[in-house]
Amino acid sequence: xxxxxxxxxxxxxxxxxxxxxxxxxxxxxxxxxxxxxxxxxxxxxxxxxxxxxxxxxxxxxxxxxxxxxxxxxxxxxxxxxxxxxxxxxxxxxxxxxxxxxxxxxxxxxxxxxxxxxxxxxxxxxxxxxxxxxxxxxxxxxxxxxxxxxxxxxxxxxxxxxxxxxxxxxxxxxxxxxxxxxxxxxxxxxxxxxxxxxxxxxxxxxxxxxxxxxxxxxxxxxxxxxxxxxxxxxxxxxxxxxxxxxxxxxxxxxxxxxxxxxxxxxxxxxxxxxxxxxxxxxxxxxxxxxxxxxxxxxxxxxxxxxxxxxxxxxxxxxxxxxxxxxxxxxxxxxxxxxxxxxxxxxxxxxxxxxxxxxxxxxxxxxxxxxxxxxxxxxxxxxxxxxxxxxxxxxxxxxxxxxxxxxxxxxxxxxxxxxxxxxxxxxxxxxxxxxxxxxxxxxxxxxxxxxxxxxxxxxxxxxxxxxxxxxxxxxxxxxxxxxxxxxxxxxxxxxxxxxxxxxxxxxxxxxxxxxxxxxxxxxxxxxxxxxxxxx
Numbered sequence: 001x002x003x004x005x006x007x008x009x010x011x012x013x014x015x016x017x018x019x020x021x022x023x024x025x026x027x028x029x030x031x032x033x034x035x036x037x038x039x040x041x042x043x044x045x046x047x048x049x050x051x052x053x054x055x056x057x058x059x060x061x062x063x064x065x066x067x068x069x070x071x072x073x074x075x076x077x078x079x080x081x082x083x084x085x086x087x088x089x090x091x092x093x094x095x096x097x098x099x100x101x102x103x104x105x106x107x108x109x110x111x112x113x114x115x116x117x118x119x120x121x122x123x124x125x126x127x128x129x130x131x132x133x134x135x136x137x138x139x140x141x142x143x144x145x146x147x148x149x150x151x152x153x154x155x156x157x158x159x160x161x162x163x164x165x166x167x168x169x170x171x172x173x174x175x176x177x178x179x180x181x182x183x184x185x186x187x188x189x190x191x192x193x194x195x196x197x198x199x200x201x202x203x204x205x206x207x208x209x210x211x212x213x214x215x216x217x218x219x220x221x222x223x224x225x226x227x228x229x230x231x232x233x234x235x236x237x238x239x240x241x242x243x244x245x246x247x248x249x250x251x252x253x254x255x256x257x258x259x260x261x262x263x264x265x266x267x268x269x270x271x272x273x274x275x276x277x278x279x280x281x282x283x284x285x286x287x288x289x290x291x292x293x294x295x296x297x298x299x300x301x302x303x304x305x306x307x308x309x310x311x312x313x314x315x316x317x318x319x320x321x322x323x324x325x326x327x328x329x330x331x332x333x334x335x336x337x338x339x340x341x342x343x344x345x346x347x348x349x350x351x352x353x354x355x356x357x358x359x360x361x362x363x364x365x366x367x368x369x370x371x372x373x374x375x376x377x378x379x380x381x382x383x384x385x386x387x388x389x390x391x392x393x394x395x396x397x398x399x400x401x402x403x404x405x406x407x408x409x410x411x412x413x414x415x416x417x418x419x420x421x422x423x424x425x426x427x428x429x430x431x432x433x434x435x436x437x438x439x440x441x442x443x444x445x446x447x448x449x450x451x452x453x454x455x456x457x458x459x460x461x462x463x464x465x466x467x468x469x470x471x472x473x474x475x476x477x478x479x480x481x482x483x484x485x486x487x488x489x490x491x492x493x494x495x496x497x498x499x500x501x502x503x504x505x506x507x508x509x510x511x512x513x514x515x516x517x518x519x520x521x522x523x524x525x526x527x528x529x530x531x532x533x
Contacts, residue, residue: 257467379416439464
């Protein structure tokens, strides 16, 4: 085998580079590896092997692949009879040596994460090797948590994995930024939550390129990320940066009800066709309807979509047994309890264009102030207030004044955070301009759902149209007030009730067992054999 004029990377299958410029010289010495354990190379039984100074085989490459004209060798380094570390030898072009070496040095100097230039096909191949080698062994699963408000989608999966003898589970809290924020922060919110729950976790509290290397040292077989939005988290946890491992995704929202996550034509489908969606080993869907929708709009075709049910929806369903309302009125049983859930996308944003907060918030507070027979909980989207200020839709002083006045009302309050199932269960009605709450409140099919519609919003998919048709569609606060009066006086015959009940069963074919289905799917992916825990 002739290696003349060939230069290689020498790295572990998790992407950690051991040597950048390895040359297998004609005299069978190895240039570029500063390690006495890898001093010579030979061909034995058609396999490339590395030997130490004593002539003992230290690394044996069992597999040779020619990928697009480049040689790839997959093998095992063994320093003890019971310990193997799987390595790759990857050919690169001589002309790229200086440029790539410089790029990797910049990575080490924390200057430019984007300079990583290793072939994605090679990383994909290494992931599959790591997957296959784990048969009958323990796997390591990392949950990257940037938004504790959506932890409900993963909590039961984490808890069930902790009971598995073949799975080691690690939570890592990381910072995030929502639209309207200029810097990464809020890691302390996740940390404080896990501290209160006494759940072990590792803190990556600041954005730091070294964290990516630490994550590689942890060497997870699988990483669960909370959302597909790379812009919301530091770049070291982006889809590209995590290409050394297998990505898994449980959507943070209960249902998707949109054809696409924008209002523009010929634009990337944010819901199902981002690089993140295409890179995931598995994405878990609550129903066949969702799988069909995502498959249709995904360039990959949907081979990584698994129907399992959804843990978050199950938790919302269970909350019906424990309703909790934050307001205490002496005539509590007589008041009509309403949730107002405004979205953070606004007309002109070239995105979803659902939000109507700026058009209605003054009318809403006037209505609540003058009507003691209703109680209203404002449940804003986590990014609502920052988006309003950043886009200068409302002056900060005006928003602060509104919030202060709202909180001083005896029949109004604001609730933020992710655990809202008990709130929904205690309510009599929800008013929302979309998106997630419009879908999730459909679980509480016995209660009226009011859709305050922005006529310029992104189009609904089949599921969204079904939910809309089972809801009360209004376009002003005056229409909402009239609707509430009729319902409270029993003058409104809710003809949508049967529609909502029928829709509920279609939306949730799995009423329980989603977490187990997800864990079983991950175990099957890694060829784990069931054993007694």
